Each structure stands twice: as structure tokens, then as C-alpha cells.
Amino acid sequence: MKTSYNIALIGTGYIGKTHALAYQAVNSVFPDTPKLVKALVVDINEAAGRRFADQFGFQSFSTDWKDAINNPHIDIVSIATPNFLHKEMAIEALRAGKHVYCEKPLAVSIRDAEEMADAAITSKGLTLVGYNYLCNPILQHAAQLIQSGKIGKPLFFRGVNDEDYMADASVPHSWRCERKLAGPGTLGDLATHLISLSEFMVGEVASVSGHLYTAHSMRPDPNDKSSSKPVENDDVVSMVVEYANGAHGELSSSRIAWGRKNRLAFEIHGDKGSILFDQERLNEIELYCATDDAANQGFQKILAGPAHPAYSAFIQSTGHQLGFNDLKVIEVRNLLDGIAHGKPLYPSFADAIRVERVISSVLQSADTDKRVGV
Structure with a gap:
């Protein structure tokens, strides 16, 4: 078993920084994990990329992402770029036998995503997709409660994922507004997390009825403030879903929800109880058990603590709180352990294609x- 792995990070933006922070922390938080070597960082902006490399201690820098593919010493290629760049980078890395750690969504279209998943099947490299909310210890516990029958048979999932980063109509047009660069809007950016969580908790989605809405159809051109450009994708999505196991669900997501910063929230209703969660309070769930004595029935708050695996690697006291970046550290730990021990990674490209198919079905439903x- 290898004791260290060299990683190349492509992209130094918002999500790239969360990766770099996780790379720095993973061996300190999880000392039994194989060593991660920050070998290469890639960005098309040379000045910004070199600053990033110095800031986070990467051994080398390049403006050409193919250097990550062609370097025989690179074991893992991490893709933290805009969505339209994922496909070519991932496929080339897999063909070169690299392990690929790619941010969600996989691609801008189901066809591209399926090509990526097919490439993973024939590659010796393992794959992991950045649905880091699935790494939350308290959500892992919630899934175990459901699997153990604590709330009985899941009957209904209601979830929302709302933010306000495009609520202001004066926010300039960007790549996120173009179908060829971003794919779907809110559906591909936010609702994709909600879909992944619902399938993780309840089971595979079998059918959908979806509706899309673009509130701000034009946005200011960042290069010419006197003109505007069309928004080609959705600001709001809602869907009614049926799961393969017979459960039903209602999922909605908005990127124009003033005041919502990261409200990834859900309720799961079973025939013997319910579980509630809100990402803005990411260290707790609420559990209601109908089998409790009537005098004691009510929602019980469960705080994340050392009893929930991975939490204790950060801190030994219940209720002292993990954060978003800590979930990324857990995700990177899972990546390294999976590669080192040849264990299946979750969610791999094969798992993430499920989410992409739900997204594609929502688009088709909205069109028809x-x-x-x-």
C-alpha cells in the first residue's frame, strides 16, 4: 500500500480554495490517512495561480491543465473548475490512469456525464464527486437511523435548497447563466445537492414532475454596463418525485431567495416517526419517534459529537460544531483511504450519474x- 499520494488541483476559485484547505488539514486531522502531497496547482491566471501555490504550499504551478495529466508522478487529479470544463479533464485523467476527484455537477449535459461515467468504468483510476454534505457525521447518523427502522418505512421527503447569490437583479451576467457553460441553473448548482441527499436517505428516484422558472431573464453585461445579456437557465426549480421504493417527495430550490445563505433543509416522514435537518444548523438533527410513550413524544434534538464517526477527529466535545470546510476534510480523507485500500468511493461517477439522470428528467418534464x- 502506498503511503503518500501526489495531487494536482485544477482551479483556484471558490471551491478550489476549499480543496486546498482540506489538503492542508487532512493529515493533521486524520493522522492514519496516507500522506497527501500538494504537487501541482493549475490556473489559467498565472499571477493568481502563483499566489495560490505560494499561499497553500503547492510544489509547482502551471497554466496548462494537461500538465496534471501528463505528469507521471501525479496520482490524483482534482477538478474544481467551471462545469463545462469537467468532461474533457476527467476523461483525459482517467485515460491516463489517474484517480479523479471532481466537483459536482459532473457535466453540463447528461450525454457528457455518461461519457465521463463510461470512461471511469474502463480506467484503473477511482473516482469521487464532491457532494461533501453527504460526509456530515450527523447526516450519516440520520441515514443509519432510517436504515435501522427508527422512523419506520420512509413515506415522504420534503426538501429545499435556497440561496440568495443571484437574488439581486443587478448581479452581472456570468458563465453561470449560460447553458453551454453551466448547464442548468439552480437545478444543476443547488438542487443537485438536494437530489443527492434525498437518494442517500430515501432511495433512488423513479420519476419526476418538474417545473423551472427564470425570474431575472436578463442581467447586466459585465463588459458593457449599458447593455444586458439573456439568462439561459433557471433561477427556481420545483419537482414532485416518486421513489422506487414507493415513497414520494417534494423538492424545491432557488438562487434568488433573499436572506437564505445555505438553507439545505429537509424533513423525512416515516410510518413511525420523522427526521428534520437544516444545513444552516449543520451539527444537529431532530428526531420524532411515534413509538415513544405519549407523555414524552416530541422532537428530540441530537447534537453531533464524538459518538458520530469522524467528528471526534476534529474535537472531543459534543455540540462544539463542525463547519463546511471540515466536511471537505472528511471527503478528502475518504478519497485517500479508498484509494489506499482499494475500497469503493461514494459517490463515484457511477453513483453521481444517478443525480445527473434525475436532473435530465426534470428538464425533460419541464419542457413537456x-x-x-x-
Whole structure:
């Protein structure tokens, strides 16, 4: 078993920084994990990229992402770029036998995502997709409660994922507004997390009825403030879903929800109880058990603590709180342990293609105004 792995990070933006922070922390938080060597960082902006490399201690820097593919010493290629760049980078890395750690969504279209998943099947490299909310110890515990039958058979999932980063109509047009660069809007950026969580908790989505809405159809051109450019994708998405196991669900997401910063929240109703969660309070769930004595029935708050695996690697006291970047550290730990021990990674490209198919079905449903099977 190798004791260290060299990683190349492509992209130094918002999500790239969360990766770099996790790379720095993973061996300190999880000392039994194989050593991660920050070998290369890639960005098309040379000045910004070199500053990033110095800031986070990467051994080398390049403006050409193919250097990450062609370097025989690179074991893992991490893709933290805009969505439209994922496909070519991931496929080339897999063909070169590299392990690939790619941010969500996989690609801008289901066809591109399927090509990526097919490339993973024939590669010796393992894959992991950055649905880091799935790494939250308290959500892992929630899933175990459901699997153990604590709330009985899941019957209904209601979830929302709202933010306000495009609520202001004066926010300039960007790549996120173009279908060829971003794919779907809120559906691909925010609702994708909600879909992944619902399938993780309840099971595979079998059919959807989806509706899309673009509130701000034009946005200011960042290069010419006297003109505007069309928004090609959705600001709001809602969907009614049916799961393969017979459960039902309602999922909605908005990127124009003033005051919402990261409200990834859900309720799961079973035939013997319920579980509630809100990402803005990411260290707790609420549990209601109908089998409790009537005098004691009520929602019980469960705080994350050392009893929930991975939490204790950060801190030994319940209720002292993990954060978003800590979830990324856990995700990187999972990546390294999986590679070192040849264990299946979750979610891999094969798992993430499920989410992409739900997204594709929602788009088809919205276009035809009909329920669509996944």
C-alpha cells in the first residue's frame, strides 16, 4: 500500500480554495490517512495561480491543465473548475490512469456525464464527486437511523435548497447563466445537492414532475454596463418525485431567495416517526419517534459529537460544531483511504450519474409538462 499520494488541483476559485484547505488539514486531522502531497496547482491566471501555490504550499504551478495529466508522478487529479470544463479533464485523467476527484455537477449535459461515467468504468483510476454534505457525521447518523427502522418505512421527503447569490437583479451576467457553460441553473448548482441527499436517505428516484422558472431573464453585461445579456437557465426549480421504493417527495430550490445563505433543509416522514435537518444548523438533527410513550413524544434534538464517526477527529466535545470546510476534510480523507485500500468511493461517477439522470428528467418534464421516468 502506498503511503503518500501526489495531487494536482485544477482551479483556484471558490471551491478550489476549499480543496486546498482540506489538503492542508487532512493529515493533521486524520493522522492514519496516507500522506497527501500538494504537487501541482493549475490556473489559467498565472499571477493568481502563483499566489495560490505560494499561499497553500503547492510544489509547482502551471497554466496548462494537461500538465496534471501528463505528469507521471501525479496520482490524483482534482477538478474544481467551471462545469463545462469537467468532461474533457476527467476523461483525459482517467485515460491516463489517474484517480479523479471532481466537483459536482459532473457535466453540463447528461450525454457528457455518461461519457465521463463510461470512461471511469474502463480506467484503473477511482473516482469521487464532491457532494461533501453527504460526509456530515450527523447526516450519516440520520441515514443509519432510517436504515435501522427508527422512523419506520420512509413515506415522504420534503426538501429545499435556497440561496440568495443571484437574488439581486443587478448581479452581472456570468458563465453561470449560460447553458453551454453551466448547464442548468439552480437545478444543476443547488438542487443537485438536494437530489443527492434525498437518494442517500430515501432511495433512488423513479420519476419526476418538474417545473423551472427564470425570474431575472436578463442581467447586466459585465463588459458593457449599458447593455444586458439573456439568462439561459433557471433561477427556481420545483419537482414532485416518486421513489422506487414507493415513497414520494417534494423538492424545491432557488438562487434568488433573499436572506437564505445555505438553507439545505429537509424533513423525512416515516410510518413511525420523522427526521428534520437544516444545513444552516449543520451539527444537529431532530428526531420524532411515534413509538415513544405519549407523555414524552416530541422532537428530540441530537447534537453531533464524538459518538458520530469522524467528528471526534476534529474535537472531543459534543455540540462544539463542525463547519463546511471540515466536511471537505472528511471527503478528502475518504478519497485517500479508498484509494489506499482499494475500497469503493461514494459517490463515484457511477453513483453521481444517478443525480445527473434525475436532473435530465426534470428538464425533460419541464419542457413537456409531463411526468418523466428516470
